[in-house]
Amino acid sequence: MPTHLFAFNPKLWNWPSLARDIATLRRRGHLDIEWSCGRFRAIEPGSRAFMVRLGIPPKGLVGSGVVMTAPAERDHWVEAKRASGALSRSVVLRLDELFDAPLIGFDELEVPPWRRFRWGVRASGTRLPSTLADALEPWWAARVDAAVASRAGKRAAARPRRR
Numbered sequence: 001m002p003t004h005l006f007a008f009n010p011k012l013w014n015w016p017s018l019a020r021d022i023a024t025l026r027r028r029g030h031l032d033i034e035w036s037c038g039r040f041r042a043i044e045p046g047s048r049a050f051m052v053r054l055g056i057p058p059k060g061l062v063g064s065g066v067v068m069t070a071p072a073e074r075d076h077w078v079e080a081k082r083a084s085g086a087l088s089r090s091v092v093l094r095l096d097e098l099f100d101a102p103l104i105g106f107d108e109l110e111v112p113p114w115r116r117f118r119w120g121v122r123a124s125g126t127r128l129p130s131t132l133a134d135a136l137e138p139w140w141a142a143r144v145d146a147a148v149a150s151r152a153g154k155r156a157a158a159r160p161r162r163r
Helices: 016-030 078-084 131-157
Strands: 003-007 031-036 048-053 060-067 070-075 087-098 126-128
Touching: 003 131, 016 031, 016 087, 048 087, 048 131, 060 131, 126 131
Parallel strands: 003 048
Antiparallel strands: 003 126, 031 087, 048 060, 060 087, 070 087
16 A cells, blocks of 8 residues: 655644644544645555654654545645645545654664655655555554553543542
8 A cells, every 4th residue: 555654844834733633533533634745646545644743853753544535736734825825735634643742753763674764754745665664554553552552541540549
């Protein structure tokens, strides 16, 4: 299955609704969000998607999901460009996981076989080589499971105990 990286860079856009979007995803089980895909046109609906945080540490993989739509021209995501009538290409992503901090950091991606790919992509929609995508899936799943278990443990510890 084709796998694409979609970038989130707080230097360029701070994702003001991130906490609310994470809460929505946890409540619904998914989050549908329109996301820029740069100049990429050959992104197929049904492709796997990973969200990578760039720019400001901590950097790394923060989300995953599926591409729901083919790339289409829409209003630009930068407000000033949108106001001038500029368009950008984007897709709709259905995220099934989203975290405020990376579950797999750039430091972990600097070792073989991961370092042969430039994780600091220049544009959202960059295709991940299939050999790396296939190897990433179980690693990502294990990290998600650990994060979910940790979150559940923290909630249980925060609940008052009944006597």
